[in-house]
Amino acid sequence: MDCERRHALRTLGALAAALVVKPAAAQSPALLARPIPATGELLPAIGLGTWQVFDAGGDAAARAPLREVLRTFFAGGGRMVDSSPMYGASESVVGDLCAELAICEPLFVATKVWTSGRDEGVRQMETSIKRLRVEKMDLMQVHNLVDVATHTRTLADWKAKGRVRYIGITHYTSSAYAEVEKWLKTGQYDFLQINYSLAERESEQRLLPLARERKVAVIANRPFAEGAMFRRVRGKSLPEWAKEAGIASWAQYFLKWIVSHPAVTCAIPGTGRPEHMADNLAAGMGPFPDPSMRKRMAEHFDSL
């Protein structure tokens, strides 16, 4: 199916306004999906990050569990995969494995430009498209605002020409939020990717409300603070009230808290383990915490 037809079908799907995505395996429960504000297209709320874990090079043994992560992700209704030329061989590994699994086109593939200068940016983005084996990129983001003025001009041009479907900016630390806010306010972006978790909540002060007001989709990166949150809860049981609310693991506790924020479109936990992928996907299935439950979850996390 060509990209235009794929896009038309996605838009039609969005108009149906159902906030669930049917997983590939018909018997699995549906995954929460959120509309991308710019178009209404639905995006499953649990995505997949590829930093470090997918930098496996050509080693077959190292690639084997990653193939299973992608298979589990896709079969469970996952669609959004995030990469970057900064992540070593991750783009190539994702592209190769998705080609083997024949899932490159149905995925929502996001990557980044992470270099300086117009020509170098164009060269890097062309390479990413080849490595990820897509006809056009679903989402191209300026990584950590590197040479953002230059790349934003290129990306606006590429979007107008249909080479990318959405454009965005990313960052991962609160020290950059003032600069992120400045660029977000220019109104040029469909997506903001920013760190947001129970351990890193600062973006909910200004950036998340601003994104919501400006109708910009939000991707929450570092949802487990790069794994540090699991070290914090090691050896500690989930509270009974969380289990009663349908939370079966700490990963689900952390992710359900993130995706139930009204500004968040999806979270992108990174994992190289299929069983963790399944656990993370389960966080995208209901029920979800309401504001008072989110408050209780945050207070409990702070007490640990």
Ligand SMILES: NC(=O)c1ccc[n+]([C@@H]2O[C@H](COP(=O)([O-])OP(=O)(O)OC[C@H]3O[C@@H](n4cnc5c(N)ncnc54)[C@H](OP(=O)(O)O)[C@@H]3O)[C@@H](O)[C@H]2O)c1
């Ligand atoms: N500036 C930027 O644009 C930027 C910056 C940072 C991150 N990102 C994006 O955000 C993604 C996520 O951030 P991150 O990878 O740094 O960190 P993260 O997702 O917060 O944490 C990843 C760690 O959590 C572990 N994990 C995942 N699922 C688990 C589960 N169910 N149970 C127990 N442990 C689990 C992983 O280990 P296992 O492999 O063993 O599961 C890994 O060590 C990145 O991969 C990248 O795509 C973007």
